[in-house]
Amino acid sequence: MSTSNDSQPLAPGTRVRTTQENPEPRNSWANDILKKRQWGVEGKVRKFFFDAPSGLVPSGLSYAVDHEDGTWGSYVEEELEVIVAQQAYLLTAEATWIASYEHQSGGRDMHHPESRALSARFEAIDLDAARLEAKRLLAEFEADLPKKREGGTSWQDKDAEIVSTTFALILEL
Secondary structure, X not given: OOOOOOOOOOOOOOEEEEOOOOOOHHHHOOHHHHHXXXXXXXXXXXXXXXXXXXXXXXXXXXXXXXXXXXXXXXXXXXXXXXXXXXXXXXXXXXXXXXEEEOOOOOOOXXXXXXXXEEEEEEEEOOHHHXXXXXXXXXXXXXXXXXXXXOOOOEEXXXXXXXXXEEEEEOOOO
């Protein structure tokens, strides 16, 4: 992981993968700490410390990482790779229109409000990619809505309209 001295430490909960061992901590860390380290495994940052062995890393940062198998280990920042996870998004939309029908017995025409809803959960690598996917999903939804039509025993005076949309990032609680 490359970070500059003015960058922020990795936040607790950040998904990481251990890369390869930096031999320097062998000379500075106790054996019980070294035994807990694993390589090529994924985990989450539990917390960070500004106590990496002196001179080992410019920032002095080390991290406690919870491994997926329930154990944990200590690592310096150069031994970790941030896993860029896709984030989950939710898109909802509702469209409405008035459908009109001739009454079966020749009475007054019937006008019936109708609606259709869209609810889509999807994942994207970043907000820009999520916006593109949301636009694509909305365009598909809109193309599938009923269009203005005339004649016959039913008609529709106007195209369906999308009356509400919600686009949200789903956060893990």
